[in-house]
Amino acid sequence: VRGVTARRGGLVVEDLPEPTPDVGDALVALRACGICGSDLHTLAHAESLAAVAEAMGDPGAFRPEEDYFLGHEWVAEVLELGPGAADVGVRVGDRVVSVPYLVRPETLVPLGFSNDFYAGYCERFLLTAALCRRVPNGLDDAHAALTEPLAVALHAVEASGIEAGDSALVVGCGPIGLALLACLRARQVEPIVVADYSATRRAQAAALGAHLVHDPALGPAVDAWRDAAGARPLVVFEAVGVPGVLDDLLATVPPQTQIVVAGVCMQPDTIRPLLAVVKELRLHFVYAYREDEFDAALRALAEGELDVGPLVTGRVGFDGVADAFAELRRADEHVKILIEPDGPAVPTVP
Amino acid sequence: VRGVTARRGGLVVEDLPEPTPDVGDALVALRACGICGSDLHTLAHAESLAAVAEAMGDPGAFRPEEDYFLGHEWVAEVLELGPGAADVGVRVGDRVVSVPYLVRPETLVPLGFSNDFYAGYCERFLLTAALCRRVPNGLDDAHAALTEPLAVALHAVEASGIEAGDSALVVGCGPIGLALLACLRARQVEPIVVADYSATRRAQAAALGAHLVHDPALGPAVDAWRDAAGARPLVVFEAVGVPGVLDDLLATVPPQTQIVVAGVCMQPDTIRPLLAVVKELRLHFVYAYREDEFDAALRALAEGELDVGPLVTGRVGFDGVADAFAELRRADEHVKILIEPDGPAVPTVP
Numbered sequence: 001v002r003g004v005t006a007r008r009g010g011l012v013v014e015d016l017p018e019p020t021p022d023v024g025d026a027l028v029a030l031r032a033c034g035i036c037g038s039d040l041h042t043l044a045h046a047e048s049l050a051a052v053a054e055a056m057g058d059p060g061a062f063r064p065e066e067d068y069f070l071g072h073e074w075v076a077e078v079l080e081l082g083p084g085a086a087d088v089g090v091r092v093g094d095r096v097v098s099v100p101y102l103v104r105p106e107t108l109v110p111l112g113f114s115n116d117f118y119a120g121y122c123e124r125f126l127l128t129a130a131l132c133r134r135v136p137n138g139l140d141d142a143h144a145a146l147t148e149p150l151a152v153a154l155h156a157v158e159a160s161g162i163e164a165g166d167s168a169l170v171v172g173c174g175p176i177g178l179a180l181l182a183c184l185r186a187r188q189v190e191p192i193v194v195a196d197y198s199a200t201r202r203a204q205a206a207a208l209g210a211h212l213v214h215d216p217a218l219g220p221a222v223d224a225w226r227d228a229a230g231a232r233p234l235v236v237f238e239a240v241g242v243p244g245v246l247d248d249l250l251a252t253v254p255p256q257t258q259i260v261v262a263g264v265c266m267q268p269d270t271i272r273p274l275l276a277v278v279k280e281l282r283l284h285f286v287y288a289y290r291e292d293e294f295d296a297a298l299r300a301l302a303e304g305e306l307d308v309g310p311l312v313t314g315r316v317g318f319d320g321v322a323d324a325f326a327e328l329r330r331a332d333e334h335v336k337i338l339i340e341p342d343g344p345a346v347p348t349v350p
Numbered sequence: 351v352r353g354v355t356a357r358r359g360g361l362v363v364e365d366l367p368e369p370t371p372d373v374g375d376a377l378v379a380l381r382a383c384g385i386c387g388s389d390l391h392t393l394a395h396a397e398s399l400a401a402v403a404e405a406m407g408d409p410g411a412f413r414p415e416e417d418y419f420l421g422h423e424w425v426a427e428v429l430e431l432g433p434g435a436a437d438v439g440v441r442v443g444d445r446v447v448s449v450p451y452l453v454r455p456e457t458l459v460p461l462g463f464s465n466d467f468y469a470g471y472c473e474r475f476l477l478t479a480a481l482c483r484r485v486p487n488g489l490d491d492a493h494a495a496l497t498e499p500l501a502v503a504l505h506a507v508e509a510s511g512i513e514a515g516d517s518a519l520v521v522g523c524g525p526i527g528l529a530l531l532a533c534l535r536a537r538q539v540e541p542i543v544v545a546d547y548s549a550t551r552r553a554q555a556a557a558l559g560a561h562l563v564h565d566p567a568l569g570p571a572v573d574a575w576r577d578a579a580g581a582r583p584l585v586v587f588e589a590v591g592v593p594g595v596l597d598d599l600l601a602t603v604p605p606q607t608q609i610v611v612a613g614v615c616m617q618p619d620t621i622r623p624l625l626a627v628v629k630e631l632r633l634h635f636v637y638a639y640r641e642d643e644f645d646a647a648l649r650a651l652a653e654g655e656l657d658v659g660p661l662v663t664g665r666v667g668f669d670g671v672a673d674a675f676a677e678l679r680r681a682d683e684h685v686k687i688l689i690e691p692d693g694p695a696v697p698t699v700p
C-alpha cells in the first residue's frame with residue numbers, strides 16, 4: 001500500500017503493509033482525499049492531540065512521537081467486505097464517503113488522526129462498512145470529497161441558530177470559511193461579510209456569493225460588517241484557528257455577540273476575558289458534526305443545493321503532498337487540494 | 351465630603367469638595383457600601399478599564415493614571431433632590447439602592463468606576479433619582495447593600511437557562527459564588543457543588559445549603575461534581591476571575607458543557623482553544639444585570655426568598671478600607687466587608 005506517513009513533524013511517502021478487513025470492515029481504495037487545515041495544524045502541533053486525548057478521558061490514545069496517518073476527507077471505492085459487512089448497505093464497487101471513524105471493540109478510532117490505522121493519505125485503508133454512504137450517481141469525486149468539510153460547516157451553522165435575515169461575519173476564507181459561506185447562503189443569511197488577507201481567497205468568496213469581502217489589513221472586519229449590516233442581528237464565525245484571532249474579535253465585536261469558533265487553534269492562545277465579560281459575549285466552540293448532518297451535507301451536494309464552485313483548487317499525488325502542505329501554509333492561492341493516487345507529483349496550480 | 355480616593359494603585363482617605371445635585375439627581379448620604387472583588391481587581395489593574403472603554407467604543411472614558419472613585423454596592427439616604435427630581439418616586443429621607451449609573455447628557459457614568467463622580471466609598475455622592483429604589487421597610491442596610499451582587503448572580507443564573515433538577519458546579523465561594531449558590535438554591539438546582547481553597551468559605555457555602563463543598567487542592571472540582579451528580583445536566587459557574595481558572599475548566603469539564611463566566615478576570619489569560627473545540631464547549635460571559643433583575647433581587651431579599659445569612663463578614667470605616675482590601679486579598683476569612691461612614695478604623699473580624 002502506497003501512502004503518506006506523518007513522522008516527527010514531516011511527511012514520508014512509503015510502501016506500507018496491506019491492511020486486512022476485520023469484522024464489519026470495508027477495505028477501500030482511495031479515489032480522492034482533501035487536505036484539511038487540521039492536517040497542517042496537526043503536523044505542526046501533534047503534541048496537542050495527546051492533550052486532547054487526555055482531556056477526553058482517553059490518555060495515551062494518541063502518541064505524538066510515533067508515526068501516524070492523516071486524511072479524513074475521502075471518497076473511496078469498496079474493494080472487499082470483511083466478515084459480517086455484507087448486509088449493511090454497501091457493496092463491492094460502490095463509491096463511498098463516511099464519517100471518519102473506525103469501529104473497534106470499546107473504541108472509535110478517529111481515522112486521519114490515528115497511530116494505528118491508515119486513512120485518506122493511503123492508497124488502501126479500512127472503513128466501518130455500516131458508516132459508509134454510497135455517493136449518489138452523478139456526484140463526482142471532487143465534490144464527494146467535500147462532504148466532510150461541508151458537514152463541518154453545516155454543523156457550525158446549525159449550532160449557531162442563525163436564521164434567514166440575520167447577518168454573518170465569516171473570518172477566514174479557507175475551505176471551512178468558504179463552506180460556511182455556502183451553507184449561510186443556502187439559509188438566506190444576509191448580508192454575509194467575509195474577511196481574508198488573501199486576495200485570491202476573497203475573489204473565491206465573492207464568486208461564491210459573499211455580499212461583501214474585506215481585507216483585514218485595511219481595518220477590523222467588524223467595521224466592514226457594521227457598514228454593510230447596520231443593526232441586523234449578527235453571528236460571527238471564526239474559521240482561522242491561529243492564536244490572536246479570537247482576542248481581536250473579543251475587542252471588536254459588538255456587545256451580546258455570539259462567536260461560533262469553528263477554527264481549530266492547536267496552540268495555546270491568549271485572550272482578555274474582561275472584554276468578553278463587559279460585552280457579555282458567547283463563545284460557542286464547535287467541532288465535527290452529527291451523522292445526520294454528514295448525510296445532509298452529502299445530499300445537499302448531490303442535489304446541487306450547496307454551491308461549492310471554486311473550492312477545489314488543485315490536485316496532487318502522494319509524492320507531492322509535502323509540497324501541497326507548503327503551498328497551503330502560504331494560504332495565498334490554493335483553497336482545497338485533493339490527493340489522488342494517480343495525481344501529479346507536484347501540486348497543480350489554480 | 352469624607353471619602354476614599356483610588357490613586358496610582360493605592361487608596362487615600364481625604365476630604366473632597368461637596369457635590370451639588372444637577373437636573374434629575376439625588377444627593378445621598380452613604381449608609382453602607384460593599385467592597386466588591388471588582389474593586390480589588392480594578393485597583394490592581396486599572397489600565398484594563400481603559401481597554402474596556404476603548405472596546406466599548408468610548409476611548410478615554412476612563413483615565414487610569416488619574417484619581418477615581420470606587421464603590422457600586424451601596425445603600426444610602428436621600429438628602430436632597432435636584433431640579434426635576436421631585437416627582438420620580440423617591441423623597442428626602444428615603445433609604446435607597448440603585449443600579450450604579452448616573453445619567454448625564456449623552457452618557458451613562460458607571461458609578462464606582464469613574465474619574466469624575468463620587469460613589470459608594472464616599473460620605474455623600476450623586477445618584478440619578480429615577481434609578482433609585484426605596485428599600486422596603488424591615489430590610490436592614492447590611493442586606494440592602496447586597497442587592498447589587500445578588501442581582502449579578504441572579505442575572506448569571508437567568509442567562510444560563512439552568513432549570514430545576516439540573517446540577518451546578520460553582521467555582522469560587524467569594525461573594526458572587528455564594529450569591530450564585532443562593533440563587534441556584536432558590537431555583538431548586540440539585541446538586542449544587544461548590545469549590546474553594548478556603549475552609550472558611552467552604553463552611554459558609556455549606557451553611558448556605560451547598561449540597562457538596564470541595565477543596566480544589568484535593569483534585570479537580572469536576573470530579574467531585576461527577577461523584578455527586580452522575581449524569582445530570584450540568585452548568586458550570588466560574589466565579590473566581592483569575593488567570594488559569596478558565597483553562598483548568600476547559601481541560602476537566604465534560605463535553606458539551608456550558609460554562610457561565612461570572613468572574614471578572616482583568617488580566618490577559620491563556621487558554622487551550624483545542625480543548626474547548628473538541629468538547630464543543632460554550633462559554634457564556636456575563637456581566638451586571640438588567641434593571642428588572644436588580645429590582646427582582648431587592649424584592650427577593652426583602653421577601654426573605656434568598657438566604658444570604660453569612661455573606662457579610664465584616665464592617666469598616668473609611669480609614670480602614672485599605673486594610674479591608676488586604677484582608678480580602680488573602681481571601682481566607684472574610685467574604686463581604688461593608689464600608690460604613692461610622693464604621694471602625696480597622697475591619698471587624700468574622
